[in-house]
Amino acid sequence: MRIFGSTGPTLTRKRIVLGVTGSIAAYKAVSLLRALVRDGAIVQVVMTQSAMKFVTPLTFEVLSGHPVSTEVFEAHQEMKHLSLPEQADAIVIAPATANCIAKAALGMGDDLLSTMLLTSQCPLIVAPAMDGGMWTHPSVIEHVGTLRARGAIVLDPEEGPLASGRIGHGRLAEETTILEAIQTALAPRRDWQGQRILVSAGPTQEPIDPVRFISNRSSGKMGYAIAEAAQARGAQVVLVTGPTAVPIPRGVEVVSVDTAEEMTKAMSTRLAWSTAVIMAAAVADFRPMHPVSQKIKKQGRSEQTLHLERTTDILASLSAQRTTQLMVGFAAETNDLIAHAQDKLTAKGLDLIVANDVTTEGAGFGSDQNAATLIDRQGGLTELPLMPKRALADAILNRAHELLQSRQSHQAPTPIAGGR
Template sequence: MLKGKFILLGVTGSIAAYKACELTRLFKKRGAYVQVVMTESACKFVAPLTFQILSENPVIKDMFKEPSNWEVEHVSLADKTDIFVIAPATANIIAKLASGIADDMLTTTFLATKATKIIVPAMNVNMYENPITQRNINILKKNGCYVIEPDEGFLACGKVGKGRFPAPEDIIDYVEKVAVKQEDLKGIKILITAGPTREYFDPVRFISNRSSGKMGYKIAEAALERGAEVALISGPVSISPPEKLHLFHKVETAEEMKNKVNELFQWADVIIKAAAVSDYRPKHKSEHKIKKSDEEIVIELVKNPDILKELGEKKGEKILVGFAAETDLPEGNAREKLIKKNLDMIVLNDVTKQGAGFEVDTNIVKILYKSGKIEEFPLLSKKEVAHLILDRIKAILKERA
């Protein structure tokens, strides 16, 4: 699974640094190209020469050494890397990465690369459980990093608890699973809708909702990481689309979104309707800005087209995934929507719960299926939720195949 992959292994100043030597050997054994980058404090625990021999590459540690060519080293490294593994990762380096500090070769490359990032914390149990460290780990997770939980047991400091460096074989297995995910949706065409719609009643005013588009954009980002071809249709949001999208269209109204979805319907194998489309629009739109007066005004609303229902009626063998943002009777309403709109599955979130719903980077979801099965998940980053959804889609594809 790792043959031909360029793995950048970051080693930091933990007593567990010596275990990264075995990790380097195992990466090489699995066919990976390994480049080790060490922090200054890591060099106090293990000599760089050890990693140089095991990796068969010079170890990078000095950001200001005389360059051997005209490449900016941390940028060229960042561009070449497929997977960036930091193992062991100290509380200090985790805090730096979470804060965006770039004061050495490891942290600078971390900021510059778009490679998959895997963090392996190893430290004293009290440091690991400290709320500040946990906050920093959560920031990294929210920003798309994978974090391998440390083991529990006897620690170098003499205490017993969580903070041990995992077995190198377990880390390798985890990295391989991530590497497989990078291409497990290759050849699959996924159409995703995201964000709100705006329904205008004069040239400057509109009816809309609180959707930020974050969930849909994270699904698009995760699908691209896993090798899918992705088309994203987005309502007005303030976030930038992921790079390497197959197609990207911006729309404003429900009608515009419907037209674009229909245009791309035949192209897609999977359709994920994460957009919060307005159910109603003003019946009449004024050609000019409505001026304020002492009189009350009444805006008459009419129903917007039900895009999801229309897709369900013609989907055939395509996989159709819907979303339900609910405030009361969530499961009942989601189940009704699942059946009524002929969905393969529906992602439910109760937006009254803290950390779920609009404008935040986390979500608490349940996934409901036609069979009656319900999967319930804890508070996760929207990127983690995105991968969960794609895992379930992959399972449906595999079952049908």
């Protein structure tokens, strides 16, 4: 049974930072705080200067059982803008003013709440409240769009009578809606449960002699992030990885390989087991034709020629052997990104391709962040801005899951005519 207005035991011992900003709806944050505490959450309240004009910190202090934080600079205190988000499972801003939404979208840090958002890694839930047509102002629309694109959950305010006496769109979302959004953000998604994903990651190393090889700049971080995210979302995951320095994600079965040939074999033998294949590895296209068993000496040589031959095209070969698997590939490009990615999608018979421009500053090989465009077989394009690779992994899995579901619903047996 679900008790109305309660999220149940899922918030037990969850650490939530409740940001309160200068809206007339600030008094509703008092009731929200009580509901969170009742559901077992440990709540730290952060107030803006404007918020304190509406409700006193004392109210929140007494009800939360913790001091309220209001300042970046406070004598004899730890750096709250770092410690609060570090310890938090989620940050909830309710009510959120147009001002605080704009600051968050622009990355400003001129008070404790906004500075905290710049250092936080946990889910962010924003419940706006605003009057006088602010919600439909182009600037607010743009900033809300930016926050949503970065993965924040921004709740739509509700329509109804506002503090000004007008009827409009801007009332703080109902408490139950906010509580449900927090619960959803904190409850692990299990939407990949029952699926078996084969993920490839990292570079390959193609030997020249026992001490030298040809490789590339892939760090493996993107593929590892996908494996980790898929496992967290309930999938059984096998990660076939070239040599990397990335820690192995928990609960993921790892198959380590060095060369493109080894990777081909490892992937092919597990293809039939899988329901989806995500090829994030940067596999060498060419390898030395005649690797030698002894170290090549430089003595007496002013130049050295290396003859290369094509390696097996893993994506094309898996694609040819596939039965019902969803196939996702990556296109790391330096120019004509979309055109090259679309060609690869078609040539390799993929369902989805993740196109990323590796020359983008702060993105690509080695970086913890990446930006990408997802292109599906029907020509649908989803542009994803620069974000942590783990967040990008979730965004890729979201799109792949939609494609998997629509494919599985099309594969469902046709009902017998007249049957129910």
